[in-house]
Structures are given as C-alpha cells and as structure tokens.
Amino acid sequence: MLPAVIRTPTWTTCVGSHGAPAVAHQYELGTLVIGHPWSRPTAPGMPMGVAYLSITNNGKTADALVAASSPAAARVEFHKTTLADGMARMRPLTEIAIRSREL
Secondary structure, eight states: OOSSSSSSSOEEEEEOOOSSOEEOOEEEETTEEEEEEEEOOOOTTOSOEEEEEEEEEOSSSOEEEOOOOOTTOSOEEEEEEEEETTEEEEEEESOEEEOBTTO
C-alpha cells in the first residue's frame, strides 16, 4: 500500500502522535471506502508521525478530503510528496481531491 489517500501521486497525512501502532481494516462512509488506515509508533524525540490509508470513491461525482482529526494529535496536516532528482519533497495541501471511479 502506498502512503496515500490516492494511489498516485503519493499523499501523506502527518499527525503529531506517539505510542503504539494503530491499524484498522476498512471503513465506509457513503460511497467512500477508506482502506487499511495505519500508523507506526513515532521515534523518540520526533514531533510528528505519519498515517497511511487509501480512499476509493465509488460515487458518480468527485469528492475531496478537507480535514481530519485524531485523538492522538493536536492537529492533522495533509502533504504531497514528490520525488525529483533523487530528492523527496513534502508540500502542504489544503485538500485532497478524490476522483470518482466513473470519471
């Protein structure tokens, strides 16, 4: 599974969390399917963690992820990770488009 909300490009959700890994199987909300969300424990001294998941839109229209929250974090941010010339860069996003499978 890609660190992702959508298969390509790669999206990363950063959360400020510590402790044990969190794992779930699948959730559905309307026509959206949230698949296999998980995170791993944050390394000691690190101020943020990362969560991974996929979102599939089985609806007829596009949707967008505009906010998220976690009981383990003061805030949740979305970032787009790109790889250019062997260097990974993360840029903040205000929303993540979730295309319909029918588009």
